[in-house]
Amino acid sequence: MGIFSRSIYSGSLTFVERVMNGWAGVANMDRPDSVTLSPDGANVYVSGNNSSSVVVFTRTPPTAGD
Amino acid sequence: MKHVSKSSVLAPTFEPFEPRILLSTHTFLQSLQDGIGGVDGLNQAYSLDISPDGRNVYVAAYADKSVAVFSRDAASGLLTYQQVLKDGVGGVDGLNSASIVKVSPDGLSVYVTGQGDNAIAAFSRDTTTGLLTYRQVLKDGVGGVDGLYIAYGLAISPDGANVYVTGGYDNAIAMFSRNSATSQLSYMGLLRNGVGGFTPGRTVWPGRQPGRSECLYHLRQRRLGGHLLPQHL
Numbered sequence: 001m002g003i004f005s006r007s008i009y010s011g012s013l014t015f016v017e018r019v020m021n022g023w024a025g026v027a028n029m030d031r032p033d034s035v036t037l038s039p040d041g042a043n044v045y046v047s048g049n050n051s052s053s054v055v056v057f058t059r060t061p062p063t064a065g066d
Numbered sequence: 067m068k069h070v071s072k073s074s075v076l077a078p079t080f081e082p083f084e085p086r087i088l089l090s091t092h093t094f095l096q097s098l099q100d101g102i103g104g105v106d107g108l109n110q111a112y113s114l115d116i117s118p119d120g121r122n123v124y125v126a127a128y129a130d131k132s133v134a135v136f137s138r139d140a141a142s143g144l145l146t147y148q149q150v151l152k153d154g155v156g157g158v159d160g161l162n163s164a165s166i167v168k169v170s171p172d173g174l175s176v177y178v179t180g181q182g183d184n185a186i187a188a189f190s191r192d193t194t195t196g197l198l199t200y201r202q203v204l205k206d207g208v209g210g211v212d213g214l215y216i217a218y219g220l221a222i223s224p225d226g227a228n229v230y231v232t233g234g235y236d237n238a239i240a241m242f243s244r245n246s247a248t249s250q251l252s253y254m255g256l257l258r259n260g261v262g263g264f265t266p267g268r269t270v271w272p273g274r275q276p277g278r279s280e281c282l283y284h285l286r287q288r289r290l291g292g293h294l295l296p297q298h299l
Contacts, residue, residue: 003092019092028097034113039120043143044092047111047125052100054111054125054136056143060091 001032001046019057021048028053096144100130107134107150113166118173122148122196126167126178133167133178133189137196149197151189153180160187160203166220175249179217179231186217186231186242190249202250204242206233213240213256228254230294241294257294 001020004013021029030051037044037059044057100108110129116122116138123136123145131153136145153161162182169176169191176189176198184206189198206214219232222244229242229251237259242251 001092017092019094024094026094028099033111036114036116036123038116038138038143039118040140043095043138045114045116045123045145047108047114048097049110049112049128051097052108052111052127052129054098054108054114054123054145055094056096056098056145057092058095058143060093 001029001035001044021051026055029055095142098136098145098147100127103147105134105147106130107132107152112164115167115169115176117169117191117196118171119193122169122191124167124169124176124198126161126164128163128165128181131161131164131180131182133161133164133176133187133198135196135198148195151198151200153183156200158187158200159183160185160205165218168220168222170222170244170246170249171224171226172246174246175244177220177222177229177251179220181216181218181234184214184217184233186214186220186229186251188249188251201248204251204253206236209253211240211253212236213238213258239294254293 002018003016005016006013019026028051029046029048031049032046033049034047042059044059046055048055098105107127107130108125109127112126112128114123114125120140121138123138125134132150135149137148138145151158160180160183161178162180165179165181167178173193174191176191178187180187185203188202190201191198204211213233213236214231215236216234217231218234221230226246227244229244231240233240238256240256241254243254244251
């Protein structure tokens with residue numbers, strides 16, 4: 001799963017990080033097919049087709065800096 | 067007199083200062099798998115959606131021919147399995163090769179496309195429990211409905227008044243009006259590739275499907291009636 005920041009002015013995307021099955025404790029996310037965010041922005045949910053699963057992530061809101 | 071074009075006045079030369087995003091972390095919290103811990107309805111989980119109130123997550127599973135219901139803990143985000151509805155069980159129909167699931171903006175309905183049934187299935191949603199009740203199936207070639215052959219893409223208008231479904235092998239988008247009280251849909255018509263303004267020779271197929279061409283249309287929804295007007299990009 002690729003994570004991007006979005007410019008609120010131009011809409012352009014900037015790569016931030018990737019979350020991969022088997023890395024950093026991520027499990028059962030084999031062939032992710034769909035992703036959605038909770039309305040409060042606190043969680044990300046991903047469906048895994050090959051792993052027949054739903055994977056839940058906590059999301060830390062972006063931090064702005066200079 | 068110096069000429070100043072309208073566009074040069076309106077378009078800013080520089081983008082306003084925007085702080086760079088330095089940190090955005092996503093931490094693995096939980097996974098739920100089909101057949102483990104009593105969870106059912108996730109075999110080849112294909113798509114998911116969350117209710118507008120954030121209390122439930124719904125998953126369409128291709129091989130299970132199902133839609134599964136999970137409750138969501140608002141504080142932790144953790145999911146708990148609640149229910150599964152499967153094609154051919156308890157009168158449920160239209161979920162063969164279930165593909166895309168969407169919750170209506172008002173949270174009262176859930177819709178699922180079934181590629182193998184060439185159909186869209188409608189469910190009403192209990193806003194307290196999140197549980198679903200099967201209401202209706204609309205199939206390609208039945209009761210005058212057209213455009214649902216290999217039904218796949220699914221969208222609900224922001225006002226909740228209309229539902230749109232792409233039929234990959236019909237090269238079409240089928241249009242429906244929605245009754246929010248019953249969650250039932252009524253067929254309105256379709257836009258088919260090569261007919262009435264659609265460019266011939268392209269396949270209407272938003273989303274991924276190996277070996278098939280893709281194109282993008284901007285379809286402007288008329289304010290009255292929910293019909294679509296094609297606008298090529």
